[in-house]
Amino acid sequence: MLILQQLISGLMIGGIYVMVAVAFTLTIGMLNFLNFTIPALFMLAGMSAWGLTTLGVHWAAALLGGVVIATLASLIVERFTYRYMRVRYGDATEHALPLVSSLGFLIVFEHLVLIALGSDPQRFPTPFTSSDIHIGPLIIGIPQLVSLFLSLVIVYGLSQMLKHSRVGRALRSIAENPDASTLMGVNVNYIVPVVFIITGVMAGLAGMLFTVNYGDVSAYMGDNVATKAIAGMVIGGLGNIWGAIAGGLIVGLTEVMAIHFFGADIVKIPIWGLLLLILVIRPTGLFGHTTIGKGKF
Amino acid sequence: MTEKILNIDMLSKSFSGLQVVEEVSFDITKGSRTALIGPNGAGKTTVFNLISGIYTVDDGRITLDGINITDMPERQRVNCGVSRSFQNIRLMPHLSAIENVMLGQHSRARSVGHLMFPLGWVPGNRWARRAAEALGEAGLDTHAGEVVANLPYGVQKRIEVVRALMPEPKVLMLDEPAAGLNEKETEELQVLLEKASAQGVTLLVVEHDMQFVRNLCDHVVVLNFGKKIFEGAPSVVNRDAAVREAYLGTDYVDAA
Amino acid sequence: MSGYWAGILAILCFNIVVAYSVFLPAASGQLNLGAAGFVAIGAYTSGYLSTDVGLAMWLTIPLAALFTGAVAFLMSFPILRTRGVYMVLATFAFAEIVQGVYINLEVFGAAAGYPVDAYAGLGVIAPVALGVVVVSFFIMSTRFGLSMRAVHDDERVAALFGVNVRMTQVTAFTLGGLVAGIGGAIWAHQFNYVEIQNFNVMLSIFVLLYVLIGGTQTAFGPLVGALFFTLVPEVLRVSNDWRFVFFGVIIVMMMVVRPEGIVTRTMTERVTALLTFRRGNAAKP
Numbered sequence: 001m002l003i004l005q006q007l008i009s010g011l012m013i014g015g016i017y018v019m020v021a022v023a024f025t026l027t028i029g030m031l032n033f034l035n036f037t038i039p040a041l042f043m044l045a046g047m048s049a050w051g052l053t054t055l056g057v058h059w060a061a062a063l064l065g066g067v068v069i070a071t072l073a074s075l076i077v078e079r080f081t082y083r084y085m086r087v088r089y090g091d092a093t094e095h096a097l098p099l100v101s102s103l104g105f106l107i108v109f110e111h112l113v114l115i116a117l118g119s120d121p122q123r124f125p126t127p128f129t130s131s132d133i134h135i136g137p138l139i140i141g142i143p144q145l146v147s148l149f150l151s152l153v154i155v156y157g158l159s160q161m162l163k164h165s166r167v168g169r170a171l172r173s174i175a176e177n178p179d180a181s182t183l184m185g186v187n188v189n190y191i192v193p194v195v196f197i198i199t200g201v202m203a204g205l206a207g208m209l210f211t212v213n214y215g216d217v218s219a220y221m222g223d224n225v226a227t228k229a230i231a232g233m234v235i236g237g238l239g240n241i242w243g244a245i246a247g248g249l250i251v252g253l254t255e256v257m258a259i260h261f262f263g264a265d266i267v268k269i270p271i272w273g274l275l276l277l278i279l280v281i282r283p284t285g286l287f288g289h290t291t292i293g294k295g296k297f
Numbered sequence: 298m299t300e301k302i303l304n305i306d307m308l309s310k311s312f313s314g315l316q317v318v319e320e321v322s323f324d325i326t327k328g329s330r331t332a333l334i335g336p337n338g339a340g341k342t343t344v345f346n347l348i349s350g351i352y353t354v355d356d357g358r359i360t361l362d363g364i365n366i367t368d369m370p371e372r373q374r375v376n377c378g379v380s381r382s383f384q385n386i387r388l389m390p391h392l393s394a395i396e397n398v399m400l401g402q403h404s405r406a407r408s409v410g411h412l413m414f415p416l417g418w419v420p421g422n423r424w425a426r427r428a429a430e431a432l433g434e435a436g437l438d439t440h441a442g443e444v445v446a447n448l449p450y451g452v453q454k455r456i457e458v459v460r461a462l463m464p465e466p467k468v469l470m471l472d473e474p475a476a477g478l479n480e481k482e483t484e485e486l487q488v489l490l491e492k493a494s495a496q497g498v499t500l501l502v503v504e505h506d507m508q509f510v511r512n513l514c515d516h517v518v519v520l521n522f523g524k525k526i527f528e529g530a531p532s533v534v535n536r537d538a539a540v541r542e543a544y545l546g547t548d549y550v551d552a553a
Numbered sequence: 554m555s556g557y558w559a560g561i562l563a564i565l566c567f568n569i570v571v572a573y574s575v576f577l578p579a580a581s582g583q584l585n586l587g588a589a590g591f592v593a594i595g596a597y598t599s600g601y602l603s604t605d606v607g608l609a610m611w612l613t614i615p616l617a618a619l620f621t622g623a624v625a626f627l628m629s630f631p632i633l634r635t636r637g638v639y640m641v642l643a644t645f646a647f648a649e650i651v652q653g654v655y656i657n658l659e660v661f662g663a664a665a666g667y668p669v670d671a672y673a674g675l676g677v678i679a680p681v682a683l684g685v686v687v688v689s690f691f692i693m694s695t696r697f698g699l700s701m702r703a704v705h706d707d708e709r710v711a712a713l714f715g716v717n718v719r720m721t722q723v724t725a726f727t728l729g730g731l732v733a734g735i736g737g738a739i740w741a742h743q744f745n746y747v748e749i750q751n752f753n754v755m756l757s758i759f760v761l762l763y764v765l766i767g768g769t770q771t772a773f774g775p776l777v778g779a780l781f782f783t784l785v786p787e788v789l790r791v792s793n794d795w796r797f798v799f800f801g802v803i804i805v806m807m808m809v810v811r812p813e814g815i816v817t818r819t820m821t822e823r824v825t826a827l828l829t830f831r832r833g834n835a836a837k838p
Contacts, residue, residue, distance in 0.1 A: 100808055101804070104803075104804030105801065105805060107797050108798050108802060115792075234642060238638070271649075272649040273646075276643055276646040280634050
């Protein structure tokens, strides 16, 4: 029974990792860009929501404000990163440029928050203290259940949007062939920011859900999620949204189970060892489905 | 001299079901200057890529100076005596002109001593001198130290030819070397290639510029849709019916 | 020299060494976001050889370097099968694995850390760093260095001219590991204590940044990058956090206005031409 309880916790946290993993995988698949700012956006949503509540803002508005701030930050990143990426020769280190920019932004955002709000972890005044359902001996937190449901719905919505909407088609065509897309009349300069908006919203929502469910926010909350989300993305295959869903949940489950059985630190070895193997042997991920955009790099 | 230096025998290659090169056979005589021509998409660059080893052969044989290089790894083919230039310029953009040319010498650097010699620290070392001389012969020595990415198209194209000559190849394959060159540059290229030919290098050139071909080459092989449709002297190539049909279409053939 | 500046100089030497450990593979087209992993191996190895085995520093440092180089050689087989972002992630994964391993090894003190006996002051560290710089410049000046840079720009064409691409890449990666081992040894003997928490993601990120901001096209790049990142905060004398904000902004702006890095091939070429012209050689105008 305890195992089952742990499995449920794993799924809950996994739901949050899913959204961040999807943000990562979407950016890689669409834009060939490992966006290290994503964990910072996650953190910005949580920390600015907390900051807003200290200014007297109602908790719901603060959470929404957090997501908005994260999205705006994402657009700033787009303005100064991707816009300027001119891949001239396509050689190895030039592909690193947007990655380096995103690292720059990661450093800026994290330290701005440290300056403005301090390094101490804070407690977000979550309004849901004890609304649980009890199924037998199992305890399932309602807000966590809602989050898991919400994150799956959002990701499903995203994949439908990509498949059926005009914007989605434009995005997929850019991912396949940016030059042909421009010739076909797709306005790359308007469409690419859409990816960054989606990224900001996903990371922001994930940050919001994390804050509501677990209450603890700090300037460093992005760092933890970053490695888990990247792991989820790799497991699912870079560029594969459904894979990221599976990957995020798997990582959440593995994390909780491993902590339960072995303790936190030793977990790193098998997880990252597995990831290294996947990257080397089967970069399309455990599920090997087709990814958005052709095999880049 | 009728000794054959390069034999292409029933070469075939397809990509995803599309037959790009189909049972192409021709021989290149040592010391000759052959043009490989044909409409776009005829498979000329693919033939080059098969000879270089960039693509693996589906069927057929490639023999260079008696050695079967059909399955040889690309890295070793330059040691057998084949070198090339490219349709789209493929110089190392971050290296200078002379460094690109010195890369061409790599196959001549046999020992670890050659490999670890500090070229950059010993000015006037024999590798650099030879490379500078080669650039000088092509009239390009003023650009020696410049990073190639900053150089004009015509200059880059000719540097590629100089680089391709550095391994002292038996067969030099040039993929559209005159494309995009103005009249003066084309003349200088022709002089450079004639010099190389006089020194015994066999030339195999893909070109669309028929004037250039007529001035330089003594033999022509024509490809269309992956098949060889004609082989002979440049003076008679445009009288052949199959060639006219390939370039002009059926309606025009009889009108001649 | 005041103790404070001696400390800064020691950090500078460390930064220079680890910058070159990432530069050598980067010059061949390999992106390494796992420098911290190799540095950690070097630090623990030299520390262990010093404390538990009792060897002197002139042995621990080279031995640590060799061991780290050997690990890099072995890791090159899986890692060099990847390219681009996959390689970035693979090297990142490697560093995480190394962290996981050391934090659980009791023989190295696990999370508490490991004390190192022998102390290395500037008198040891500075010459070692200088040696690394000189050797790196040497390597880049050779035909091998030329082939490294050729592989960076265009692997396929380099192969067509006879370059053994695989050998070049493995050697570059192994050399990177070797130099990182030297860096780790410097750290261990300078601070006389090794804690795995110091060899974290931020270290890997910053070392990669030294190289990419300094410039990967010439051997001057990592030197300039390490100098910039070590000395500029001292000049600015602002709080720790604002220092990082400043860095972040500089990094973003650099990628916008000068993505090749501070020192480029074109720049060194122009500087050389200027100098040789002054000496009266018939250089181009």
